Amino acid sequence: MTIIKVENLNKTFKVKQKEKGLKGSIKSIIKPKLNEIKAVKDINFSVDEGEMIAFIGPNGAGKSTTIKMLTGILYPDSGSIEVLGINPTKQRKKLSYEIGTVFGQKEQLWMHLTVYDNLKFFGAIYDISERETEERIKELSKLFDLQEFINTPVRNLSLGQRIRCEIVAALIHRPKVLFLDEPTIGLDPVVKENIRKLIKRMNNEYHTTVFLTSHDVSDIEKLCKRVIIINNGQIVLDDSMTNLKYHYLDKKVIEVKLKKKVDFNSVDGIKVLKSKENNLKIEIDTKKTDLTTVLRLIDPENIIDINISNTPLEEIISQIYRKE
Amino acid sequence: MLTVVKDIKNQLKVTCISIKYALMREMINKASFLMNIIFMILNNSCFIIQWIVIYSLKSEIGGYSFKQILLLWGISASTYGFAHFFFKKSFSLSDTITNGKLDSFLVQPKNVLISAITSEVEVSAIGDMIYGYILLFLSDINIFKFVLFTLFTICGGIVITDFAVIFASLSFWIGKSDTVADTANDLITNFSTYPDGIFKGLSKILLYTIIPVGITTYIPVKMLTEFKISLTAIVIVMSIILTLLTFGIFYKGLKKYSSSNLMISKI
Numbered sequence: 154m155t156i157i158k159v160e161n162l163n164k165t166f167k168v169k170q171k172e173k174g175l176k177g178s179i180k181s182i183i184k185p186k187l188n189e190i191k192a193v194k195d196i197n198f199s200v201d202e203g204e205m206i207a208f209i210g211p212n213g214a215g216k217s218t219t220i221k222m223l224t225g226i227l228y229p230d231s232g233s234i235e236v237l238g239i240n241p242t243k244q245r246k247k248l249s250y251e252i253g254t255v256f257g258q259k260e261q262l263w264m265h266l267t268v269y270d271n272l273k274f275f276g277a278i279y280d281i282s283e284r285e286t287e288e289r290i291k292e293l294s295k296l297f298d299l300q301e302f303i304n305t306p307v308r309n310l311s312l313g314q315r316i317r318c319e320i321v322a323a324l325i326h327r328p329k330v331l332f333l334d335e336p337t338i339g340l341d342p343v344v345k346e347n348i349r350k351l352i353k354r355m356n357n358e359y360h361t362t363v364f365l366t367s368h369d370v371s372d373i374e375k376l377c378k379r380v381i382i383i384n385n386g387q388i389v390l391d392d393s394m395t396n397l398k399y400h401y402l403d404k405k406v407i408e409v410k411l412k413k414k415v416d417f418n419s420v421d422g423i424k425v426l427k428s429k430e431n432n433l434k435i436e437i438d439t440k441k442t443d444l445t446t447v448l449r450l451i452d453p454e455n456i457i458d459i460n461i462s463n464t465p466l467e468e469i470i471s472q473i474y475r476k477e
Numbered sequence: 478m479l480t481v482v483k484d485i486k487n488q489l490k491v492t493c494i495s496i497k498y499a500l501m502r503e504m505i506n507k508a509s510f511l512m513n514i515i516f517m518i519l520n521n522s523c524f525i526i527q528w529i530v531i532y533s534l535k536s537e538i539g540g541y542s543f544k545q546i547l548l549l550w551g552i553s554a555s556t557y558g559f560a561h562f563f564f565k566k567s568f569s570l571s572d573t574i575t576n577g578k579l580d581s582f583l584v585q586p587k588n589v590l591i592s593a594i595t596s597e598v599e600v601s602a603i604g605d606m607i608y609g610y611i612l613l614f615l616s617d618i619n620i621f622k623f624v625l626f627t628l629f630t631i632c633g634g635i636v637i638t639d640f641a642v643i644f645a646s647l648s649f650w651i652g653k654s655d656t657v658a659d660t661a662n663d664l665i666t667n668f669s670t671y672p673d674g675i676f677k678g679l680s681k682i683l684l685y686t687i688i689p690v691g692i693t694t695y696i697p698v699k700m701l702t703e704f705k706i707s708l709t710a711i712v713i714v715m716s717i718i719l720t721l722l723t724f725g726i727f728y729k730g731l732k733k734y735s736s737s738n739l740m741i742s743k744i
Binding site: 166169217221224225226227228245246247249250252254256259261263265266270274277278279280 | 487490498501502505581584652734735736
């Protein structure tokens, strides 16, 4: 069942342009110059129920603008959006009962209140009865391990604990779709991993559809089965994570420790990334040369140690961003 | 109909909790909380001393006796206090709009404007409200006047808030409008502390229309001295009309809201 349906969506922002210095400021008062920036250009996609989708792109690509239009924060210029059959522009309130949002860069919790009081407040916002709120707090604090600090004011929590609470606050009304905008920003690797596990567990337990934006490739790789890449306001890729890896896997990286040095500089399809004494790191373009040829060139007798790996996903995504 | 009543009830409940939580935040520091209130009362008292001196020289100014001046200052202080205590954020709404701080209210199933302006309280405004009631007691008090004074405090406070929100909403169209909004808010505050008899012609018309000091202060003072039901009705009806207009303007502007990517925390 389709949960999110976006058709021919467009959004343009008018940004004031100013020449440098005081002269520029005076000029911009007399004759302001506005530049139209097309943040989102005619995008189309759909998301099914229970899917965990990564919506990624470089800074300024149009990710946040899209997510804000999907949640009813921004009005689109043209095109149509349906989230759970609801138009966010016309029925913002109705939609907000059905969705949860976590913006990693914007706190929604009251800092001076305890986690428990905050969750009670969110229960009231979504018109949930006190008894029902109590039950949900109990259930979610168990699932997200909040028991230890549920009575601590939010300002005294670590960033990781705070993000966990933000996610729980967004789940108190049992939303069908959860929008996560960079939820792991600024967190250390251990906490990041913890948050990912919790998101996965939540997806399994409640079958919540997750719409995730993140710059952290591990978030995407570990959580999502499908990825949509947006760049300059346009969708440049909408595919499964498996396809993304295999379609773009025409490069291999070989790290090898040799008995005798071998010169690869003149071989077509091989790029030397690092060379230090008898240690080599090379990148093979498998469209130009195959691995067997490379291994033959190295000579198996000459190898002390070898490691062959795929190009990291981060590199693949960067290539797509750069349109390579 | 039942859904509308339920919606209003739920909105009121959330608004009350929000104000309660905002007040709890201010009460964390007990000393500063109490000092803010006390010093505001003392600060306001300085102004009335000036009027005591003036009235020792003259028995009437602009058609107002000293007791009416007490009522004028009382109602000005209490309306100002009511608006700044309950709706503090309406006086910095321009900043909220231009810096994209409405996002968290937009994803909640409650009224965006009410949620945004009730998310903070101004502690010193409690001092203004207390001061307003002290002056009412000093002028001439009875139960009827007390009820009427409270009604005008609420209506006037709402009108002041409406006025602030309308000017702040200009930010949706023209970008930063905080200076315009601040000037407009100062106009109301300043004019509401002088008897309207000293204003003539165009300025008087302005004070009963564009700058609604007539609604917030002058008519209430008249009402508290010579009761006329029609005048009370005017104040109530005008408050409702202005409030509806305010919501209309804010929601029209909201379609132009452009958010932002600033790192923001709710403190």
